[in-house]
Amino acid sequence: MKLLNKSIRQLAQYALLIFLICVPLFYFIIEQLYIQDVDDALFLKRDELRVRASHLHTQRDIDLWLAMDDDVRIAPLSRTAAGDSIYFTQYPLPHEIEPYRELVSSITIENRPYRLIVRASLLESRDLIIGIAEAQAVLLLLLLAGWVLIIRFRSRKTWRPFYSTIAKLRQYELDGGHLPNFEPSAIREFDDLNKAITELVSRNHRVYLSQKAFIENASHEMQTPLAIFRSKLDNMIEGRSLTTRESEDFEVLYEAVQRLHQLNKGLLLLSRIGNNQFPESSDLSVAMLLHNSVSFLQDMIESKGIRLQLEPAQDVRMQGSETLVQMMITNLLTNAIQHNHPNGTVSIHLADARLTIVNSGHPLPFPSEDLFTRFKKHASPQKGLGLGLAIVKEIADKYALPLRYEYSDPLHSFSIHFQSSKAIV
Amino acid sequence: MKLLIIEDEPALQQNIAEYFHRRNSQCVVAAHLDDAREKLLFGTFDCIILDISLPGGNGLDLLREIREQDRKEGVIVLTARDSMEDKIRGLDLGADDYLTKPFHLPELNARINSVMRRRHFDGSKHLILNELKLDIDDRQVYVHHRPILLSRKETALLLLLVSNQRRIVSKAAIADHLSGDDSGYAGNNDLVYSHMKNLKKKLAEAGCRDYIKNIHGLGYKFDCHEAP
Numbered sequence: 001m002k003l004l005n006k007s008i009r010q011l012a013q014y015a016l017l018i019f020l021i022c023v024p025l026f027y028f029i030i031e032q033l034y035i036q037d038v039d040d041a042l043f044l045k046r047d048e049l050r051v052r053a054s055h056l057h058t059q060r061d062i063d064l065w066l067a068m069d070d071d072v073r074i075a076p077l078s079r080t081a082a083g084d085s086i087y088f089t090q091y092p093l094p095h096e097i098e099p100y101r102e103l104v105s106s107i108t109i110e111n112r113p114y115r116l117i118v119r120a121s122l123l124e125s126r127d128l129i130i131g132i133a134e135a136q137a138v139l140l141l142l143l144l145a146g147w148v149l150i151i152r153f154r155s156r157k158t159w160r161p162f163y164s165t166i167a168k169l170r171q172y173e174l175d176g177g178h179l180p181n182f183e184p185s186a187i188r189e190f191d192d193l194n195k196a197i198t199e200l201v202s203r204n205h206r207v208y209l210s211q212k213a214f215i216e217n218a219s220h221e222m223q224t225p226l227a228i229f230r231s232k233l234d235n236m237i238e239g240r241s242l243t244t245r246e247s248e249d250f251e252v253l254y255e256a257v258q259r260l261h262q263l264n265k266g267l268l269l270l271s272r273i274g275n276n277q278f279p280e281s282s283d284l285s286v287a288m289l290l291h292n293s294v295s296f297l298q299d300m301i302e303s304k305g306i307r308l309q310l311e312p313a314q315d316v317r318m319q320g321s322e323t324l325v326q327m328m329i330t331n332l333l334t335n336a337i338q339h340n341h342p343n344g345t346v347s348i349h350l351a352d353a354r355l356t357i358v359n360s361g362h363p364l365p366f367p368s369e370d371l372f373t374r375f376k377k378h379a380s381p382q383k384g385l386g387l388g389l390a391i392v393k394e395i396a397d398k399y400a401l402p403l404r405y406e407y408s409d410p411l412h413s414f415s416i417h418f419q420s421s422k423a424i425v
Numbered sequence: 426m427k428l429l430i431i432e433d434e435p436a437l438q439q440n441i442a443e444y445f446h447r448r449n450s451q452c453v454v455a456a457h458l459d460d461a462r463e464k465l466l467f468g469t470f471d472c473i474i475l476d477i478s479l480p481g482g483n484g485l486d487l488l489r490e491i492r493e494q495d496r497k498e499g500v501i502v503l504t505a506r507d508s509m510e511d512k513i514r515g516l517d518l519g520a521d522d523y524l525t526k527p528f529h530l531p532e533l534n535a536r537i538n539s540v541m542r543r544r545h546f547d548g549s550k551h552l553i554l555n556e557l558k559l560d561i562d563d564r565q566v567y568v569h570h571r572p573i574l575l576s577r578k579e580t581a582l583l584l585l586l587v588s589n590q591r592r593i594v595s596k597a598a599i600a601d602h603l604s605g606d607d608s609g610y611a612g613n614n615d616l617v618y619s620h621m622k623n624l625k626k627k628l629a630e631a632g633c634r635d636y637i638k639n640i641h642g643l644g645y646k647f648d649c650h651e652a653p
Contacts (some may be wrong), residue, residue: 223505224434227527230597231440234530237593237643239447247641254597254643255614261527299578303619 003159008152015144022140027133034129035101038120039086042103045072045118046084053109062109071120077106077113089119098123161185165194172201174208216271219264226264230257266387270374273394278321286329286418287315287350289322293330294348300337301346309347316353316418320399328395331388332357332414338388339412353419358411371405426450426541429470431461431487432503433479441474444530448592458482465491472499472537475520477511485511485518492519499540501533529598535588552587554649557633559587568631578603579624586637586647595644621645 049072056062066072084105090097099122107116161183168180179202182194237250272278290313294301301308318325336346336359344360370376372393375386396403396416406413428445432438433456442452453468455461458481473491477484488500502515505526512523521540524533542550542561552559558567564580566573575583585602586594599617625637636649 220505223526224437227505228434228436228440230527231437231444231530234595234598235440235443235447237595237640238444242641242643244641247643251596251641251643254595257527258597258600299616299619303615 003162004152004155007155008148011151012148015148019137019140019144023133023137026136027129030129030132034125038101038122038125039103042086042101042118042120043084046103046105046107046116049116049118050107053107056109071118073117074107074109074114075117077115088122099126158187161187161190161194165190165197169197174204179205212271212274215267216275219268219271222260222264226257226261230261233257263387266391270387270391270394273324273391273398276398278324280321280323281319282322284318284320284322284325285315286318286325286355287313289326289329290348290350290355292326293333296330297333297337300334304337304340305343306337306340307343307345309345311347311349311351313350314352316350318399318401318418324395324398328392328416329355331392332416335388335392336361336412336414354415354417356413356415358413360410361412363407363409364412368405368407372403426472426537427468427470428452428537429455429461429464429468429473429498431455431458431473431479431484432476433457434476441530441533444534448534456480458484458487461487462490465496469496470498472501472540474501474503474533474537477502477504477506477515485514488515488518488520497544499537499544501536501540503528529595529601531585531589531592531594531598532602534592535585535602538588554587554590554636555634557628557636557649559584568628568633571631573627573631575624575627576620578620579627582620582624586645589647591646591648591650593640593644593646596642597644599645 052065056065062074066074084103086101086103089100089102091100092098100119101122102117102119105116105118107114165182168182172180179198182198185191185194233250233253237247242250294308294310332355333346333348336357340346340359340361346357346359349356349358364371366376372389374390393403402417404415404417406415426445426448428450430438430441430445430452432441432454435456438454438456442454445452453464453470455464458479461475461479475484475488479487484502488502491498491500499521500519501522501524502520503524503526504511504515515523521543522536524536539561550560550562552561556569558570559565560567561584564577564584566575566580566583581603582599585599596614596617599621600614603616603620621637625635628637629635634649636647638646638648640646
């Protein structure tokens with residue numbers, strides 16, 4: 001749940017609760033107060049009537065008096081009444097039933113006891129109470145809704161730097177070159193957060209750069225000792241007659257140097273791609289590059305007895321470094337040939353801007369997510385260095401080409417989509 | 426042939442000198458730029474092997490000086506930095522060829538031979554070895570004056586061996602020479618076998634004697650004097 005909604009939701013729940021409790025409660029309280037008021041008025045009227053009754057002397061006076069006030073009735077009583085009672089009652093009117101509050105008491109006129117009934121209409125007051133309650137409800141609703149809206153608006157403004165930080169972090173890439181730049185916000189906590197993130201990111205960036213530089217320098221520094229090693233070997237096998245045993249030893253040494261050299265070259269290449277040291281860009285025909293790769297690898301295909309199925313290609317063009325894109329395609333193909341059964345199959349399909357290379361081969365001995373990481377390889381005595389696909393990935397990433405791997409027994413399938421490419425120079 | 430080897434790494438300098446000394450070349454070595462300038466002042470050479478990263482300056486500066494002085498030496502630049510810019514700058518400044526460390530000495534030798542042929546072309550654009558004739562520029566091979574059809578790689582392989590006559594060229598050197606790419610995949614010795622097999626077959630079919638000898642599986646040697 002979003003942070004904004006979370007705080008707002010609690011507020012809104014509270015506001016709704018208050019609203020639901022307060023409106024009926026308010027209505028009830030006002031009504032009680034009003035009834036109290038009416039009762040007081042009725043008692044007051046009874047007291048006034050008792051005082052005024054002392055001026056009534058004849059039956060005619062009484063009748064006249066009663067006719068003047070519709071809300072007062074009297075009836076003769078045989079004996080003095082026990083006490084007062086007050087209650088709700090209703091009287092029918094032509095169109096509706098009118099609610100009343102009635103006080104039954106006693107009054108003495110000319111020393112004769114009478115039952116006195118005084119009433120007050122509640123009809124108008126009920127409308128009034130409902131009106132007040134409605135006004136109150138509207139007010140409360142406005143208040144609470146306004147409150148929620150203001151808080152929502154305020155928090156959205158308050159949290160804006162936070163969301164902007166998240167958006168920037170999401171865009172940030174370690175090898176992207178530039179560090180995320182956070183604008184100062186008016187809130188100290190966010191500034192602290194941004195500062196902490198900036199520190200963390202630049203620390204990581206420094207570590208990343210130094211590691212990259214380390215790999216590059218280490219690879220470069222190894223070139224000279226390797227050159228010494230190799231030239232020494234070249235000298236040692238010359239000018240003497242070698243025994244078979246010596247020759248075998250030399251061969252092992254040559255192969256070891258060769259592997260080291262290839263590894264070094266691969267690592268250097270990876271760091272050079274990462275450092276954007278292939279800035280040249282031209283309009284490339286993928287079909288042509290594919291054709292080049294196939295003819296370049298023809299010997300390897302033949303020596304492994306691979307059956308190659310090359311489907312008619314539907315060309316697609318892209319902008320990029322010819323060296324790199326050629327290398328990417330060659331490496332993908334080399335992978336399909338090297339990690340194949342003897343006499344296996346490789347089929348190549350280029351259509352709808354998608355290059356798909358499918359090859360037979362043993363299932364991967366490791367999870368497929370690791371396929372494009374460096375030095376993940378078969379434990380079998382194949383001669384892969386474990387860098388070929390890492391280089392493919394690095395190049396595909398450089399040109400933002402989606403690279404996919406799928407396995408459906410017994411076929412491995414690699415595909416690259418060239419359409420969404422955008423050249424990064 | 427007189428070579429000037431400008432290389433600061435003593436072991437490498439010595440290895441190169443030893444290798445070419447055995448080929449009856451006269452080798453002069455220099456370990457830094459001033460040393461090299463001095464040696465250039467007092468002598469002329471056929472070919473200069475120049476390391477780019479030297480103590481006391483960049484080897485490319487020396488290359489510029491050599492070209493400004495209009496000297497005729499062939500220059501092969503060596504570098505540990507396998508970068509395009511260095512390569513292009515080196516060739517722009519007038520280097521004849523460019524090799525990245527670690528290289529194979531037979532490869533260096535083949536490059537020097539090629540530079541020498543280009544620089545002093547005394548009409549000998551052909552190499553004639555008994556019944557075998559190689560036209561270097563057209564990369565065409567003749568046996569008994571009849572052209573034979575070799576693939577690009579088979580021709581390259583034959584040229585490498587011929588450039589290093591009577592010397593063992595290791596399989597690794599051949600694999601490197603044939604692939605020469607940055608693919609990140611190891612050079613493949615199987616390919617060396619298959620190219621070698623095809624080359625020998627084509628030469629034999631054309632009636633060429635078997636001059637290419639396999640030395641204990643370690644490498645190959647071209648020798649047209651000891652042919653069977």
